[in-house]
Each structure stands twice: as structure tokens, then as C-alpha cells.
Amino acid sequence: MAESTSCDNRTSDSGGAVLRPGRVLAVACMAHGMIVVDTSIVHVAIPAIRESLDASLPTMQSVVTSYVVVIAGLMLAGAAAVGHYGAVRMFRLGVVLFGVTSALCGLAPNGPVLVAMRAAQGLGAVLVMPATLVMLTDTYREPGKRAKAISIWSMVAGSPVAFGPTLGGALVETVGWRSIFWINVPIVLVVLWLSARHMPRGERSGTREPQDVPGQLLSVVFLGGLALALAEGQEAGWTRPLPLVAAAVAVVAFAAFVVRQRAYAYPMIPGDLFRAPGFRGYVTVGLLLFVGYNGLMFTLSVFLQQVRGYDPVTVGLFFLSSALPITFMPLAAGRFATKYGDRAVLAAGILLSLLGAVVLAGFGGDTPVGTCAGLALIGFGFGLVTVPQITLTLAAAPEHRSAIASGLMSAGRSTGSLIGVALLAGLQSGGGIAAPAFALIAVYALMGLAAWLGGRARARPAATGHRKG
DSSP states (O other): OOOOOOSSOOEEOTTOOEEOHHHHHHHHHHHHHHHHHTTTTTGGGHHHHHHHHTOOHHHHHHHHHHHHHHHHHHHHHHHHHHHHHOHHHHHHHHHHHHHHHHHHHHTOOSHHHHHHHHHHHHHHHHHHHHHHHHHHHHHOOSHHHHHHHHHHHHHHHHHHHHHHHHHHHHHHHHTOTTHHHHTHHHHHHHHHHHHHHHSOSSOOOOOOSOOOHHHHHHHHHHHHHHHHHHHHHHHHOTTSHHHHHHHHHHHHHHHHHHHHHHHOSSOSSOHHHHTSTTHHHHHHHHHHHHHHHHHHHHHHHHIIIIISOOOHHHHHHHHHHHHHHHHHHHHHHHHHHHHHOHHHHHHHHHHHHHHHHHHIIIIITTOHHHHHHHHHHHHHHHHHHHHHHHHHHHHHSOGGGHHHHHHHHHHHHHHHHHHHHHHHHTTOBTTBOHHHHHHHHHHHHHHHHHHHHHHHHHHHHHHHHHHHO
């Protein structure tokens, strides 16, 4: 990839092509934004899809969950492919696959076909998401410029929270539900055209270590089983056969995965990555961040509509108080990180999130002002945490492990979203949100602990090296 750290300066790849880091960033953001929009844009179209295809409610739930389950289950395998075959090559393959399956989603004649194509969309996403982070890490070598690039990437990742449902609603009302999938096709064509002009032609290959195919399969079974158990348990009930069997399969697969990783010379999660100081702590921060926020969004949506009687439009306005800070704060987080350091910004974001949870626990169930205030504080905290969490996670990983590191981080976030919905939504009962709000406080407290442990682990080798010097 590019060797320059500048956002503007031209560089050359190994094939002699002129590269502009800013345009690499633009291509990565366009593709990543397209992927994450599809996690939220489909929600507002569910009634129209159900009526048009005469589909059952469980089928419609599968339209939503199949995409997320595939992303959570296959993210590590996708990251391994990125590391082995190269980020740009897998990026283009993932974009093409996503575009083709998006078109097929828009042509689906019935519910089962739509569910299958949504799962296939997830296959494209698991290649694109880790590849974009690897491309940015390779392109922006200088920490300050890398933080700025990641802040822009994170802003794109947060924008669907605020604008995905709005865009989806407009398309469904004016063009029809199929347009929410077809809109991806021209975006895919633009991304492919730009990547042909501004991505390396002579990209170096990824790592050439033997692939841990059994380990990849076991990770797919474990993460897929866990995601399926959480999704189906929340929707159908925790004592039904499917979530119970999926959970049992996930436990067995996890045990087999651990044994495989210890026994194989070239494990899927290399030992130097797993033992890297601070890496596990910062990955855990990302998982808990998404446990808290996505669980809160689901729980509050149900509470505000079914208990408080607000319509969907009003609920959307409530959520803007957190969605807007999530969208725009990453840019400020990048600047703050340059001035004060990543760990300081991470700590500030966690404290704001914790304060927001306390406000929700005290006032969120009783007054709209309390709800909006709590959501706003959590939104500011989320927006501040995202950039330093990514930066610190990738900085903790050995450079040649950036692909699997980004995959682990993305898999943790996706799994955290499912855990959050299952955990917090199961606590909401009666006329208040005290129980999920206090659970949210616990989640953010654990997130602070994970960040502290990660920072302590990162500081220990530096201190040891200083004493030796």
C-alpha cells in the first residue's frame, strides 16, 4: 500500500501507480458507509416488504437478523482472507459481491429468497469491513494523520444511526421498498471505478502462512451459533429448541476452537496478537460499547412506543439526541486525540457514557427531557470512544496482524450488538426502564475497567524498557 502519511501528497505503489491517500480514504468510506447503512435502512421497510411479499413476521425478522448473523459469524474468516490474499483484492471482491446480492434482494419474489440474499450481502460485508481498516492503516503511517483518517471513517460508520432510517423511509414512500437495495448498485459501480483509479495495482500479497481452515470453520460455527442463539432467543424465547441448540453448538465449537488454536502451528488467532499488550482490553472496550448502545436503542424504542405511546416519528426525534453526536463527534475525537492523547479521549468518552446511563436511570423513564439528556450524553460518549478505541486496538496489534486484528474488533462489535439487544431488552418490564438503565451503568463501568487494563498493559512494557535503558 502507500507509504506516505499525508492526506494530500501523491505516492507510488509497487506497480508505479500514483496514489493519493485522501482518495483511498474516500473510497474506503463510501464502501463502508454502504455496508453499515444496510444494517438500519431495512427496518423502516419491513411493513411494506411484508405486505408486498405476503411474508410472515418470523420471515421478516430473519430479513433483519440474517445479515447481522452472517457478519458476526464470518467476520474472522473474512479478516483471515484479507490478511492472506491482500486488502485491496478482497475489498474489490467484497464490493462486487455486495452489489450483485443487493440487486438480487431488490428482485426477490418471496420472503425466503430475500432472506437468502440478505445473508449473501453479509458475505460481501465481511470482506469489505476489515479490508477498509487495513487499507487505512497501511496508507496512513503517521499516528496523527491515521487518527484523523479513522475519525472520518468512524463518522461514516455512525451516520446510519441518524440518517439510515430517514433515507429508507423516503425511498419506501416515493419509490418502493425494492429501491432500498437497488440504491446500492450505482454506489458499487462508483466505488469500483474509483478503486480502479486510486488503489494500488501492484499490491503486495498478505501473509503467506498456511491457512488454519479448521480454525476458521470452528470460528464460523461458534460466532454464527452465538449470534443465532441471541437473535432467536430474543425473538422466539430462550427455551425454544433453536436457540438452545444453537447455544450448545456454539459452546462446543468454542471449546474445539481453543484446543485447535493451542495445538496448531499457524493458528487463526496468532499468539503474538492475543498476547499483545493492551489488545484484549481495547477489543473488549469495543464489544461493551456496542452491547450498551444497541441494547439501549432497542429497549428504549419498545419502551417509548409501547409504554409511553409515542409514534415512530417522535421516537426517531428522541434518538436524534444521541445519533447526531455519534455522527459528528468522531471528527472532534480525532483532534482531541492529537492534542491530549488517545487514552485521555477514551476515558472522557466512557465517563460521559456512564453519566448518561446514570441520568437515564434517574430520570429517563419519567420525563422526555431526562430521556433526551441521557441519550445525548451517551451519544457524545459513544462518539468520543469510537476513534481512540480503533486506534489503540490497531496500535496494540503487531503490524503484520492488522487484518485479523480489525476482524476481531469488527466481530466483537457485531456480537456486542446482539448481546446488548438480548441482555437489556430482557430486563425491560412494566412502566419503567430502571433495570436496563442500571445494567447499562454496569456495562459502562466494565468498559472503563477494560480500558484501564488495556492502558496498564500497554504502559508496562514501555516502563520496563525505560528502566532497562
